[in-house]
Amino acid sequence: MRLPSESKQQLFIKNLWPENALLYSGAGIFLAVAGTQSWDQAFFLGSVCLGLIIANSLASHLCGDLLRYRIPLWALSLGTAIMLAAVDAAFAHKIARLPEHTRTVMYLLAACPAVFSRARSFSHGTSTGRALFDSAGQGTGILMVMLLVSLFRELLGTGKMAGSQLFILPPWPLASSVFGGMVLTALAIMLFRMIGRNRP
Amino acid sequence: MSLDYSLSLLSGIFLLQPLISFGLVPSSSQSMTRHPAGALGYGLTGGLMILGLGSSAWLLHQLLLEPLRLKFMELPVLLLAMWVWQRLIGRIFSRFRPIIDCLPLYFLNLAVLGSGLLLIHSAPDGIAQALLRCTGMALGYILSTILMAFFRERAEPKTTSRPLQGWPAFLLAGSLFWLGWQAIASLFKG
Secondary structure: OOOOOOOHHHHHHHHHOOOOHHHHHOOOHHHHHHOOOOHHHHHHHHHHHHHHHHHHHHHHHHHHHHHOOOOOHHHHHHHHHHHHHHHHHHOHHHHHHOOOOHHHHHHHHHHOHHHHHHHHHOHHHOOHHHHHHHHHHHHHHHHHHHHHHHHHHHHHHHOEEOOEEOOOOOOOHHHHOHHHHHHHHHHHHHHHHHHHHHOO | OHHHHHHHHHHHHHOOOHHHHOOOOOOHHHHHOOOHHHHHHHHHHHHHHHHHHHHHHHHHHHHHHOOOOOHHHHHHHHHHHHHHHHHHHHHHOOOOHHHHHHHHHHOOOHHHHHHHHHHHHHOOOOHHHHHHHHHHHHHHHHHHHHHHHHHHHHHHHHOOOHHHOOHHHHHHHHHHHHHHHHHHHOOOOO
16 A cells, blocks of 8 residues: 655655565565575576566656556566566576576566566556655565575575585575475565564 | 376476476465365466467477577567467357456466476477476476365464465465475486
8 A cells, every 4th residue: 555645765665674565465476486596596586676677667657657658567568578588688697607497587577466566556657756766665675585585595505695605514405495495485474474463 | 208208297297387396486376276166267277378388389489489599589479479378268268267267367477487488498309298298287287276275275274373374374385295296206207
């Protein structure tokens, strides 16, 4: 729920924590499960997601403001697919060094509701600043959760933390598999709900 | 030869299906697997879409995009193919309500798109194996969705704690299914 009285900063904070898209509604949950095998992968995919959310929101806002036209979902998705093809071409060497299937997970952002939700529901009928802060909050919130999940997955699954070796033997090798992604994402959502319930 | 075909089908069911094996979880899957009745239509629709998009994605990739060096067009072409298959299935099953009701959830669905991409990149030797693998992925998706719904229907009402309900319950059930699928896959893998 977004109120007209809320400032840009309030919108940003709201999307970052109390209404974090991934933890609150499960939008883009596949990113936390399939795209957090390593810190690098989570950072790359989260950044691409953040960029796409902002680009789609600004495009939707400009169309709504200048042309009084709401961009249909298929057009947003096609535009996202083209942007992803450009990202793939520009970062081909970087993607090749990331875990297997990173390219597939990145391509799936073209069908991810989290990438279009702000553009479809909010940005087309508001000011540029509010659209920008709102979408940046949503993207940063997703990136933050992905980095947190990846930190624990990498630490438990490979014994590394953000690239540097902490344990000689990984404490829980299963954490780097999809199993670990599902369990740690579930734990993150449970933690988020418990903290939210205790908030005054 | 028949061993290769069987392995393609089995690896599609247990190793390559998008929902459990790769964690490509669409946002709609949590709410649609609360009850087996809803999950049946959802799973069947998803299975049909995976079968249609997966097979056409492989054919498009092998016969058109790869020979003409148009791999950068892969994603827009697959999105277009997904839209075509959604319309086609809507026409064919226009009298079958469970499928028609769930079809809007597959307009842009990452499990379906993911199946197409995984099939292209797993690159089986020939068309027969690719189609069998795709059929396996569709069967695996249907099976996972329905089994997950039965599991959640039995287990979730008993968990009184609110933080466990919804997504956490879905993901924890999914992780148990992943273990089960891997155990079955270890019987024929390698």
